[in-house]
Amino acid sequence: MMQSVDIAIVGGGMVGLALASAFKDTDLRIAVIESREPSSELDVLPDVRVSALSRSSETILRNLGAWQGIMQRRAAPYVAMEVWEQDSFARIEFEAQQLAQPDLGHIVENRVIQLALLEQVKQQSNVSLFMPAKCASMAIGESEAWLTLDNGQSLTAKLVVGADGANSWVRKQQDIPLTHWDYGHSAIVANVRTAEPHNRVARQTFTAQGPLAFLPLGEENLSSIVWSTEPNRAERLLSMSDSEFSKVLTAEFDNRLGLCEVVGERFAFPLKMRYARDFVTERVALVGDAAHTIHPLAGQGVNLGLLDAASLAQQVLEVWQQGEDFGTKRNLRGYERWRKAEAAKMIAAMQGFKDLFEGNNPAKKLIRGIGMKLAGQLPGAKDEIMKRALGLKGDLPKLAQRSGIKSQTH
Numbered sequence: 001m002m003q004s005v006d007i008a009i010v011g012g013g014m015v016g017l018a019l020a021s022a023f024k025d026t027d028l029r030i031a032v033i034e035s036r037e038p039s040s041e042l043d044v045l046p047d048v049r050v051s052a053l054s055r056s057s058e059t060i061l062r063n064l065g066a067w068q069g070i071m072q073r074r075a076a077p078y079v080a081m082e083v084w085e086q087d088s089f090a091r092i093e094f095e096a097q098q099l100a101q102p103d104l105g106h107i108v109e110n111r112v113i114q115l116a117l118l119e120q121v122k123q124q125s126n127v128s129l130f131m132p133a134k135c136a137s138m139a140i141g142e143s144e145a146w147l148t149l150d151n152g153q154s155l156t157a158k159l160v161v162g163a164d165g166a167n168s169w170v171r172k173q174q175d176i177p178l179t180h181w182d183y184g185h186s187a188i189v190a191n192v193r194t195a196e197p198h199n200r201v202a203r204q205t206f207t208a209q210g211p212l213a214f215l216p217l218g219e220e221n222l223s224s225i226v227w228s229t230e231p232n233r234a235e236r237l238l239s240m241s242d243s244e245f246s247k248v249l250t251a252e253f254d255n256r257l258g259l260c261e262v263v264g265e266r267f268a269f270p271l272k273m274r275y276a277r278d279f280v281t282e283r284v285a286l287v288g289d290a291a292h293t294i295h296p297l298a299g300q301g302v303n304l305g306l307l308d309a310a311s312l313a314q315q316v317l318e319v320w321q322q323g324e325d326f327g328t329k330r331n332l333r334g335y336e337r338w339r340k341a342e343a344a345k346m347i348a349a350m351q352g353f354k355d356l357f358e359g360n361n362p363a364k365k366l367i368r369g370i371g372m373k374l375a376g377q378l379p380g381a382k383d384e385i386m387k388r389a390l391g392l393k394g395d396l397p398k399l400a401q402r403s404g405i406k407s408q409t410h
C-alpha cells in the first residue's frame with residue numbers, strides 16, 4: 001500500500017526522532033523509518049554509549065517535551081570540567097558556579113535520549129512510525145520522492161531526510177560526495193568504577209597518544225570513559241583481561257581517581273571525520289551524523305546533530321508557512337548554508353585541538369601550557385570557551401532558545 005506523507009525521516013536515532021518531534025504542533029504528516037527498535041528495559045549498569053548533552057541540547061529537548069523522560073530514566077549532571085596534559089603543567093578548570101549555571105551539562109545514555117524522544121513521537125498523531133523497517137529503494141521525482149521499505153510498504157514524500165547516521169544510506173543513494181579523513185584514532189568506551197568519587201566533575205587528559213575522558217555517571221564512583229588512541233593499541237587494550245586493562249587505565253589517567261576497575265563490556269569505534277559536500281539536494285536533506293562526524297574529544301557530535309534537526313524544522317516551517325514547496329533544493333539552501341558553516345567551524349576546532357595536543361614536541365608542549373594558562377587567566381577567555389561548549393553561542397535555532405517555537409498549523 002502506498003502512503004503519502006510530507007516528510008519521510010530515514011533513521012529514528014536521537015537526531016531523526018528530535019526532528020520528527022519538532023513538527024509536533026503542526027499538521028505536517030511525518031514518517032519515521034527506523035531499522036532497529038531500542039529495548040525499553042534499562043540495565044542496572046548504564047549503556048556504554050553516552051553523550052555529554054550541552055545546554056542548547058537540553059533546551060531543544062525541553063522544548064520538545066522529552067527532557068522529563070530523560071531525567072525520569074537516567075541522567076547525570078556535571079558541575080565542573082578539568083582538562084590537563086599528561087607530564088606537563090598545562091591544566092585548566094571550568095566550574096558551573098563561575099558562569100552562574102546550575103551545571104555544565106548532562107551525561108546521558110544515547111538509548112535514554114532515543115527512548116524519551118520515541119515516547120513523545122508515539123503521542124503525535126501526525127507521525128507514522130515504521131520500526132523495525134529499512135528503506136530498500138528511493139527514487140526522486142519532480143514534486144515528490146518515492147521510498148520502498150524492506151517490508152513491502154511504499155511511501156511518497158515531499159522531502160526525505162537522511163538521519164541515518166555516519167554510513168548514511170540516503171547519502172549514498174544520492175551519491176553525495178564526502179570529504180573525509182581518518183583521525184588515526186579508535187575510541188574505546190566502557191564503564192569504570194574508581195576508588196575515589198568523581199564529585200560530578202568531567203575530566204579529560206591529553207596524553208601523547210590521544211585524549212582520555214572520564215564522564216561522571218549517576219553513581220558517585222562510576223564513570224563512562226572515552227579513550228581515544230591509535231587503532232593497534234586500541235585492539236591490544238580490548239584484548240587485555242579486565243584487570244590488565246584496569247591497571248593500564250589507572251596509569252594513563254594519572255591515578256587521578258585512584259584505582260580503576262572496568263565493569264561490563266568494552267567497545268572500540270574507529271574515528272573518522274566526515275563532511276558531506278551537500279547537506280541538501282532536490283527533495284533530500286541530511287542531518288546529524290549523516291551530514292558530519294567529528295572527533296569525540298569535545299563531545300559535540302549529537303549536540304551539533306540536534307541543532308541540525310531544530311534548524312531544518314525551522315527552515316521547513318518558514319517555507320511551508322509562505323505556501324511554498326519545502327522539498328526543493330533552492331528552498332532548503334538556507335538550512336544548508338547555516339548548518340554547513342557551524343559544522344565546518346566545529347570540524348576545524350576539533351582538528352586544531354587534536355593537532356595541538358598530539359605528540360611530545362617540546363615547543364608544542366610549551367605552547368599548550370601557555371595556552372591553557374592564558375585561557376585560565378585572561379579576563380573573559382574562560383567564559384567564552386565555556387559558553388561555546390554549553391552551546392550558548394553561535395547562530396541558534398528558535399528551538400534551542402528558551403522561548404521555543406509556537407504552535408504552527410497550516
Ligand SMILES: Cc1cc2nc3c(=O)[nH]c(=O)nc-3n(C[C@H](O)[C@H](O)[C@H](O)COP(=O)(O)OP(=O)(O)OC[C@H]3O[C@@H](n4cnc5c(N)ncnc54)[C@H](O)[C@@H]3O)c2cc1C
Nearest residue numbers: 011013014015035051052164165288289299300301302303
Ligand atoms: C566514542 C564516541 C563518543 C561520543 N561522545 C559524544 C558526546 O559525548 N557528545 C556528543 O554530542 N556526541 C558524542 N558522540 C557522537 C554521537 O554519538 C553521534 O553524533 C550521534 O550518535 C549521532 O546521532 P544520529 O541520530 O545522527 O545518528 P545515529 O545515532 O547513528 O542514528 C542513526 C539511526 O538510523 C538508523 N538507520 C541507519 N540506516 C538506516 C536505514 N537504512 N533505514 C532505517 N534506519 C536506519 C540506525 O538504526 C540508527 O538508529 C560520540 C561518538 C563516539 C563514536
